[in-house]
Amino acid sequence: MTKEATSYDRIYEIVRQIPRGYVATYGQIAELANLARKARVVGYALYRVDMQSLDVPWQRVVNAKGEISLSPLRFGTDYLQRSLLEAEGIIFSPTGKIDLRKYLWKPDLGWAVTSADHHNIK
DNA sequence: GTGTTGACGTTCC
DNA sequence: CGGAACGCCAACA
Numbered sequence: 001m002t003k004e005a006t007s008y009d010r011i012y013e014i015v016r017q018i019p020r021g022y023v024a025t026y027g028q029i030a031e032l033a034n035l036a037r038k039a040r041v042v043g044y045a046l047y048r049v050d051m052q053s054l055d056v057p058w059q060r061v062v063n064a065k066g067e068i069s070l071s072p073l074r075f076g077t078d079y080l081q082r083s084l085l086e087a088e089g090i091i092f093s094p095t096g097k098i099d100l101r102k103y104l105w106k107p108d109l110g111w112a113v114t115s116a117d118h119h120n121i122k
Numbered sequence: 123g124t125g126t127t128g129a130c131g132t133t134c135c
Numbered sequence: 136c137g138g139a140a141c142g143c144c145a146a147c148a
Binding site for chain 3 (some may be wrong): 127131134
């Protein structure tokens with residue numbers, strides 16, 4: 001029996017599907033990766049990704065607040081991520097947030113409506 | 123094998 | 136809207 005692909009591979013695959021100019025949240029990816037409620041695992045998975053080679057567009061992954069999250073240990077790569085997103089046409093709010101209502105990636109399903117209603121963005 | 127930490131999320135105040 | 140607490144799972148010491 002083949003060893004099942006690790007959940008991480010699933011996460012990377014989904015992240016790669018994020019189109020240019022759009023962003024996705026950890027919770028959203030987690031849900032698509034069959035890891036609902038395990039957003040932390042997604043974050044850890046992206047942490048393992050080689051951000052220097054951009055093998056995975058980790059740049060398009062943000063938290064539920066629509067803000068770029070990363071650890072101070074990442075040495076200010078937050079600035080890099082923001083630059084990449086801006087280069088894709090994403091506009092940051094004065095507070096440094098992204099308008100998820102507009103840039104949130106919608107998988108090829110009708111779940112988009114459910115998502116908006118589920119998250120109930122303020 | 124146990125304890126702590128972590129690119130998060132949600133709920134409560 | 137901001138801060139605090141709990142949850143959830145995997146990797147690391």
